[in-house]
Each structure stands twice: as structure tokens, then as C-alpha cells.
Amino acid sequence: MLAPANANPDQPAATGGSSGSNAGKGSKNFWANWLERKTAPATAASKKSSAPVYAKAFTDAAGADAAPEPAPGPEPIGPAVNKETDAAKEIQILKDRLDKLQKVIDEQSQGGGNAAPAASAPPLKIPEPLSAPDPAPANDKDTPFAYGDQSWFNGSPRNSPVLDTKFFTGEVRFDTHFMEDFNQPIDHTMGGATESFRSGEFQVEQISFGGDFHYDNVRGRVLTMFGLFASTTPRNDGSAGVGQWDVRSAYKYVSEAWGGYHFNVAHGLNVDAGIFVSYIGLFSYYNFDNWTYQPSFVSSNTPWFFNGLRIQYFPTQKLKIEPWIINGWQSYNKFNGHRGLGGQILWIPTDAIRIVLNNYGNGTDTLGNPGRSRIQTDDSIEVRYFNKPMATGIDKMAFTFTADAGCEYGGGVTCHGGSGGPKQAFLGWMAYDRTWWGHDKYALTVGGGQMNNPGRYLTLLPPINGADAISGSPYFTANPGDKSHMWDANINFQWMPKAYITWWGEAGYRHSDVPYWSGRGGITPPGGNTGSPGQYVCGAGGSAGTNDLATAQANCGSAGVWFPDLRKGQATLSFGVMVKF
Template sequence: MRARIAELEAQLKAQAGVKDNAMTVDAAAQLQASRQALLASGASTTTKALSSPSVASTPAAEPALASTTPTATTPTVDKMTPFADADWTWLNGSPRTKDFPLATKYFTPEIRVDTNYNLDLNHPADDTINGSSEIFRAQEVQLEQFGVGGDLLVDHVHARLMTQFGMYSVTTPRNDASVGRGQWQLNNAYRYLAEAYGGYHWDKMHGINLDAGIFMSYIGLFSYYNFDNWAYQPSFVSSNTPWFFNGVRGQFFITQHLKLEPWFINGWQSYARFNTKPGLGGQIKWTPNNFINVISNNYGYGEDDLNIHGRTRFHTDDSVEVKYYDHPENLISKMAFSLTGDAGCEQGSGVACTGSANHKVLIPATPTSPAVYYTKQSFLGWMAYDRTWFNKDRYALTVGGGRINNPGRYLVLVPAINGATALTGTAYFPENPGQPYHGTDGTITWDFMPRQFITFRSEYGYRHSDVPYWAGRGGSTPPGGSQNSSIGSPGDFTCTNGSASVDSGVGYSSMPGLTYKQEYAANIAAAKAVCAGVPGYTTLWQPDLRRDEQKFTFAIMVKF
């Protein structure tokens, strides 16, 4: 990195037309900005989101402005800064910005603006889109995120802040059920923070960092920030796995091409612990050459189902990205693909990692324990994307998609029916052990990128599930209800007379002796009987849920 800074210094002197060791004020300021840019970009780890600067430098370690420098033609290669010997802006999940016009010696600001319009061909009456962690409203222009923050780096100490004003500040916290345990309204305390952490750097090996706070999770390859990604709506493997962690991480850059990153966190995308155990995990990132990126994320130990003690979650997420064509002088300038595979399960308290996903297995009673039903609770999925860049990377076409199988639905997003959240759940889409869910999706994405700081995106997406899940024309809000609040408990069935609705007072009941279809039918029948006995509300309201969804997304995304 010092060699690269020296090269920049020589170039700036040549451009300024000065001799010996003299430099203009403007050139000196530009050099300081370049130093900060190198720290921010060269040390970043490109995974599900951009990390903070991974290599810090003390002022004493920086070369003085009046130093002896090589000629501008002297080739220099950074052999120390992690992953800095190649251009990794082509990666899915990594921003393509290479310049930092607002950078100063100690602080690199970052500004993100993401606005979208979604044309849902199901045309839900209440404009609510279900089952996504990126797309939430139909037929409206919505601000996804306005983020302001940046990276601070002074004397081996670094910090990062990124806000999330807009849809993210509401939709991301609603998928965290851990806030239901204990006090202090953590979903409100953290809702406007996408990233907020600080830490320290040691000049050992190729760098060691220790950070604490809210940081990106890395699971699922895609970035939390849509600007960084090849597609706007990622497949299930990414959209249904964590975007952030709250805890402590270490980053050990063993070589310039290998990083080990352990995590000690509260839980699986959670502001708090779900029960009594923290989550443990980590990432391995390896770049054997300048056109291959390999990432492995692994998680375990945590108990991540609210108020269910003894049920432990395991998960592995593994990706490879390959750039197989790179000729910037041609009309087709680059081509690359990514392949991701995920597998996981939950074990204990009525569920098991093995067995049948279609049957409830009765474990007979013993003298020391009662009889119990066990069902398979697992996650298996994959996604693949191929991207082609055109005309010096000003245009790009991405085609991709994936599939998941998640019996127990423990990673399927709770649809926003009558104001339901991950904490409340919904009787209309139960997530009891063993409940089946298979999903398939695909997208075609076209990007226009006239400058490195902006992307105009157009995307067609199709999603399918084997059970009704996506919002249909009837929508997800009961008659007479407000899109900003629920009628009674969101976890209960709702009764209606066609123009107004009321809470039935009954939720979903697990019936171990029945199959899943029989169980759901029995619950619907019981709810109808209850509603028939409520004066003035003789009908059970049901949301309009479909097995298929098609939509067009148009977005303008800016990053400085």
C-alpha cells in the first residue's frame, strides 16, 4: 500500500508540473484523499456487503509528502493489503465504485439512495407485496433506503456507520422476533441503523481486526444494498437468510488472498438472543487468483426460535464466483457467474435434522419422558446467476434464480397479513414444525450505468411456491382495516361482514395426529365455526394468497 501511495504521489507531481519534492496544496489534498481511498477499497472484503476498511495505517506509517519516489512509469504491485492486487468490483455483492471524491485523510463518507417502483401483475388491492426482504409495495414509488455514513480511520482505530431511512427502517426490524424477549423495544432502538460498529487494527500477518456492533452478515452472497448486486430481487437462499448480525467479529487476514472471520453474535439476524444461547459462526474467504472468489459461511450453537429452549440451528452457506471473460476493449467487456448452495437444519424440542419431511414421527413414552412427535426441520437451497457487461461496463444483463426446500418454514418470511410480523406470526400461514414449503424463482435484469455512482435498473421476476403464499388481487388487509395497524391480534383468524372485520380470538393449533393438509383444514373449519357465532360477523376473512407472482421492478440507485 505504501508503494501504491508513493506511485500516486509521483503521478500527482507529474500532473502538477512541479519538480523535486515540491507539491501544490491541491495535489497534496488529492494524495491524502487517495490514501484514504486505498485504505477503504483495497482492504474491503467483498461478500454479502462491503466491510469497513480492513487495514489501518498510523500517520507515522504513511510516507511523508517530501519523500523520494519512483518514476511514474515504475510498475508497483501492492503485496500486503488484503485482496488489493486485483480489481474485485465485478463481484456480485460488491460495489463497483472505484473513486472516492469526498474522502479526506481520516474519513471516507458514504451516501446511498435507492428508490424503486414495482409493477406486480397480481395487482394486490392494498399494494402490499409479501415474501421479500427487498420489495415491499406495488404500483408505487418508494424510497427503499437513504443511507448516510462512512468509514473513520485514525491511528489503528476504525468505525463505520450507515443509516437506513426509508422502507428498510420498517421492514428489516419486522423480520426479527428476538425483540419479543425482554424489554427496551430494541426494534425501535436499532431500526435506523444498517451498520454501526467500531474496532481496532493490528499490523500482524496481513492485518487483524476486532469489531463490535451491528455489521453485515455475509450469508447469501448478495449485499444488503441493492446497488452492489447483480439483481434487485435475489433468490430465496439470499432473501431468506440474514442481512445483519449484532455482536463481535474478528478478521484475520492470513495471506493477501485468505481471510478467516469468526463471529460471536446474539443470534440469527437478531438484535437480541432468542433464548439463552448466543450464536457462533464465521466466514472463510479465499481468492486463489484474480478471477475466482470462494466464500464459506457457517453458523451453529444458537437457539433461534423464540421461547423454544433446546432447539439448535445449524447452517452452511457456500459460494463461488468466477470471471470467465474479460476484454474491456470489446463490445462484450466482461462475463462472470456465481453459484451458491445452502444447507441447514434445526435439532431438538420436537424437531430433527433427519427423518421424513412429510410425516410426524411419534417417539413413544418412556418411564422418564412423555411421548413426543418429531418432524424434520431443514433448509436446502441453491441459486445461480450469470452476468454479461457491455460497452466498457456501461450496460449489463443478468439472468439467474434458484430454489429452496424448507420443511418447518423456519426461514420463510412471515407474510404481512393483517399486520403480522415474525414476532406475531399469522394463523393464515403457520410455521409449525414440518409444515412444507418449496419455492422456485428467477429474474432477468438489465442495468444502465452511465457513471460509476449510479445504476438505472429494470428487472422482470417470477416466483412460485407449492403452497399459497404471494399476495393476490384481494390483498393482505382485512376489510375495514388499516395498512398501518392490525385488527386484533395478527396471529389470530379474523371475522368479517364484508365491510368491517373483528378478531376471532382464536389462532392456529397444532394437531399432531393429522397430516399438514388435514391440520390446516381443521383449523379453517374451527375458525369458520367461531365466526358464525359472532353477532354481525358471520364470515371468516381470508387473505388472497397465490402460488405464483410476476412483477417488473424499476429502480434508480446512487452511491458515493
């Protein structure tokens, strides 16, 4: 509760134009002077005129301790001695009332507990939902994962919310970077990643605002998504090509939007439905939370979000079991007849180790092929092996390791090859080591990873001629048996002068066994995108009208077929700033 700025509960309210702090002092001087005048010799006329006036004044001031004196009538004719006796009685009555009034004034000026509270304006009240949340207990044994220092985890924000009330916890994110691809593509277009899109330019990757709503066990979260992410993430979802309605436009500006309910079971049970983030691949969807800006393939090529239902059960303070019932593998819609099923097991035995186990299956996630199913496991461990928070130099060191394995089966492919069709699988890993110093204001991370993805079903399609997951591209196909073996390495430096901001610089190299990365000639046809992205483009401009190369060559004539400039290697240097409140 907030009182008005000029209110003081220890002082009586101001009266008669005097401030509350000076009321007691002024009253004492007035009454002392008055008593001196009243006890001095006075004429009968002065007694007749002044006594009734002062009696009324003190009656008003004394309040309920005595009934008010009746208004005086005409003075009866009598001996002078009776008049003097009456005047003496009136003086005694006034003295008694003065003593009571002075006692009240003394008690209030000294903060006496028996004094009646002074009348004042009602105190201002903050509505309960907007008030600060109740402080956490000093030794919280109930709230999941509420122990130790877990701010160092890769994929988790390191700071506390700026705005946190009983009803709403706000969140705002900004992410701006400059990237330089040493292949120097003339169209400034980079491909093959979920964080790297334009070369030689400043770009705003993420602009997000929203937060968590939580009141009376009802919960919800919304976080908007503007910037490059609003375009680059939806284009990797092929499920938008199933049926009608433009779900890409409907959801493109939202990264999270869900509502649910918290049940007071064990250490908590949450049931939420909507769009929520996926932590398959360890790294967070939001770069501020991560150790590096560009993660390796087992993170970048696996889901960033799900659309469906999740159930979070906390049987103990250190364990979470989270099943998912979702439309599919990073999909707004359901690709075919089967929806995806999966879940996460998160175990944090101490604040120095975290184990994350993610699994997915049942989904038929290939556009146009209802008989092909997908399974995937993604498992990570994070270990802090050095921790001296008070050290002036290096104060913390940690590493992470993630391993992924999965495959597709049915619909003309198999997990291991053979008579059922070519091998369609995914196998990969990534590892990072991070060192903090200067009381966590500086950090250096080195790491990288590798993937092997025959069939290319998890290999990101470069945006050649505007291609996306729906259109596909004849220039980089995803047919059964197509090779895709890649590795990368990078080094990242972060300066974190405050908990809410990160300045960073990163150098990296990525390699593919087939031409994949944008070269000097770029991946945009002469004159810009033309025709269908799923068809060849003629060297003279215009679409070849087909995705069959022989037919395209015949259709394009002497000008021939245009081809993008794709390379096997990509070296980058990047800088940026990220803010999270």
C-alpha cells in the same frame, strides 16, 4: 499544504504598493535614474541636502549588511575641498550599498536559491486526519485483496469512494424503485421477499449516509438506514419479543454501527463489535452492489446483519478468516440461552475467482423454544470466464453459484425426521450469469434458484393483518412439518453511465407449492388491520379473538372468518435507480 491564492513563493512580497511580479523592474529604473543625477555636477547646497537623505534611504533598504549612519549634525566650517571629499565618500558608500541591494533584487527576480524568502502570510494547513490518504504503492503486496479488478464481484460495490481522507471515508446511498405485481393486489401489498414490498407505486427503499472512521489503528463504521428497509428488515427479527426495551425502535435507522481496532499482525487483524452486515447468501444488503434487485431465496431468506463481535484475520493477502460471536441469526437480541457462533472464510486466489464459505451454529433461535438449535452452511463461488476490457462489444462475462444446507434439531424437531420429531431443514441453491458490454456501462443478468424449507423456519412470513416474526399468523403457520418449497427466475438489465449510478429494469417470476403470494384480494382485512396479527379476523370486521379456526368460526357467527387472498405464483416487472457515493 495550501498557499493563499495570491501568494507566489518564487516572487518577493509586494512593497510600496507594487506587486511582487513588478518590483524588480521598477527598482532598476529608479536606481539608474538616481545614479545619473548623483554623478552629474551639483552645487554644494544640493550635496549638503540630498546626500544624507539618500544615505538614510539606502541604509533602511540594505538592512543588516552595514550599521546605520548616524544622523548628521551641524556642518562644520572648513574648506570647500573637504566638503567635496566628504560628498565623494558618501557617494561611494551609497554606490557600494546600491550594488548589494541590486544583487539581492536580481537574485529574487530570477528565483535565486540564496535569496532570503519573502515575508508572506503563513500557508494554510489541512489537518492531517482530513488530508488525502497516502497513495497506495504501485505494486501492493501487503494490503488484503489489493490486486486486479475485483469490481465485477456480485455483492461488492464497483466504485471508489468520492470522499476519502486519512480519518474518514464517506458513503451515501439512495435506492428508488417502481414495482408492478401482476396479481394486482388491491391493498398494494407484496410479501415473501426482502426487496419487494409495494405494488404499483414508486417507493424509496433505502436512504443511507455515513461511512468509515479510521485513524491511528482505531476504526469504526456507521451507516444509517431510512426508507422501506427501516421498517421491513426489523419486522423479520423475532428476538425483539424477548424481554423488555424496544430494540426495534432503537436500531431500525441503523444498518451498520460498530467500532474496533486494527492490529498489525500478518496482513492485518481487525477486532470489531457492534452491528455489522452478513454476507450469508452472497448478495449484499445494499442493492446497488448486486447483479439483480430481487435475489433468490437462499440470499433473501438468510441474515442481512449480525449483532456481536467479529474478528477478521488476514494470514495472507488472498485469504480472510472471520469468526463471529453474535446474539443470534439476524437478531438484535439473544433468543434463548445460547448465542450464535459462526464465521466466514474468503479466498480470492486471483481477480477472476472468489470463494466464500459461511457457517453458523450453536444458536437457539426459535422464539419461545429454548431447546431448539440451528446450524447452516452457505457456500458460494464466483468465476469471471471472459475478460477483454478494451473490447467495444462484450467485454466481460461471469457466473455465480451458491448452495445452502441447514436444519434445526431439538425442541420437537429433527434434521432428518424420525422418532424425535418432524424434519426441520433448509436446502437451496441459486445461480446467476452476467454479461457486460460497452466498457461496463451495460449489463444483463439471468438467474434464479430454489429452496425447500419444511417447518418454514426460514420462510418469510407475509405481513397478513400486520403480522411479523413476533406475532406469527394463523393464516401462514410455521409449525413442524409445514411444507415450503419455492423456486424463482428473473432477468435484470442495468445501465451504468457513471460509476456512481445504476438505472435498472427487471422481470421475474416466483412460485410456491402452497398459497403464499398476495392475490387480487390482498392480505389486509376489510377496514384495515384489526386486533392481534396472531389471531383470525372476522369477515364483518374485528378480531375473532383466537388463533384456533373452529373457535374463530364460532366467534364470528354468520359473517364467517376473513381469509387473505394468497396465490401460488407471482409475476413482477420493476424499474428503478440506485446511487452510491
